[in-house]
Amino acid sequence: MDDALLEVLVEHHNKGDHAQNGWKPHVYTHAIRNVKDKCNKDITKDNISGRMRTLDHHYEVVSKILSQSGFGWDWTNNRLSMDSDDVWDKYVEESKEIKSYKTKVIKNWESICIIYSKDHANGEGAKTCAEIAAEPLEEPIEVSPEVAPKRQRTGDAILCMLGDMKKDLVDAFKTTEPIPLPKVTTPAEILDALRLIPDLAEEDMLRCYGKLVLNDRLFQALKELPITMRKTWLLMLP
Known part of the structure; x- marks a missing residue:
């Protein structure tokens, strides 16, 4: 789940x-x-x-x-x-x-x-x-199929409905919206992604960091790879 x-x-x-x-x-x-x-x-x-x-x-x-x-x-x-x-x-x-x-x-x-x-x-x-x-941890969600789900509170239901209405309204006017500027990846995001890669030496991490901060397309390509393949791919970069 x-x-x-x-x-x-x-x-x-x-x-x-x-x-x-x-x-x-x-x-x-x-x-x-x-x-x-x-x-x-x-x-x-x-x-x-x-x-x-x-x-x-x-x-x-x-x-x-x-x-x-x-x-x-x-x-x-x-x-x-x-x-x-x-x-x-x-x-x-x-x-x-x-x-x-x-x-x-x-x-x-x-x-x-x-x-x-x-x-x-x-x-x-x-x-x-x-x-x-x-602090006590809550257990994973387990909802019995025989028990009716808890009814949503009125306030929550209204908020959900308003959220959906807003999304529908935004979609309806998308053709008149200005083209959004592309999102720029921050150096902190790149560093966080590199830290997740198993067994990546600090020297290799810094070398890869220097390449990725200059080329956002490379970083997007990195994120599409499975975590187990990222180190090999990074070390193959010229």
């Missing part, structure tokens, strides 16, 4: 469809419809918000672990990898609350990184790994 949900959220994240406290109303509508079509499950906006809080926790904890020496990401088994058990034991001495993450399987890690990599504070407002791991 996460596959269908994150597919929609990544799409709308790239379109900038964020609201102050989450997503624009039509994003929830699209996600609910996609999960229903692909998984035959009825979910609500509350289900989506709860699941996103859980994934947010996972990103906060795991990204901080990955920033430490000796840790990496196992793309095959969707979990943390580490140089040795000693590396993990030493790390959890200061953050014992995150012990479960040693073997926790987190699928769709690349999509989670895309959605959350820009959303976390780096200053005084940022939480520690211990604080994040100590």
Whole structure:
């Protein structure tokens, strides 16, 4: 179910469809419809918000672990990898609350990184790994087919309806809209994408960074490749 949900959220994240406290109303509508079509499950906006809080926790904890020496990401088994058990034991001495993450399987890690990599504070407002791991996590969405889905609150329903109306109105006037300027990829986005590539040495990362910031088309081509092929492709560039 996460596959269908994150597919929609990544799409709308790239379109900038964020609201102050989450997503624009039509994003929830699209996600609910996609999960229903692909998984035959009825979910609500509350289900989506709860699941996103859980994934947010996972990103906060795991990204901080990955920033430490000796840790990496196992793309095959969707979990943390580490140089040795000693590396993990030493790390959890200061953050014992995150012990479960040693073997926790987190699928769709690349999509989670895309959605959350820009959303976390780096200053005084940022939480520690211990604080994040100590908070209760919601379980994945499971809606019994025998139980009727929770009725959407009137306010939420109106917001969703207004979001759809706005989208329809925008589509109707597209022919009169000025041609939008192409989106320019920021250096921070390029650096985030390079950091996701397994086993890419720092020297190679800097060399590739220098090429990609000068050629946005190369960066777009990189994003279309599977994560396991990106390192080889980058190192083949002249």
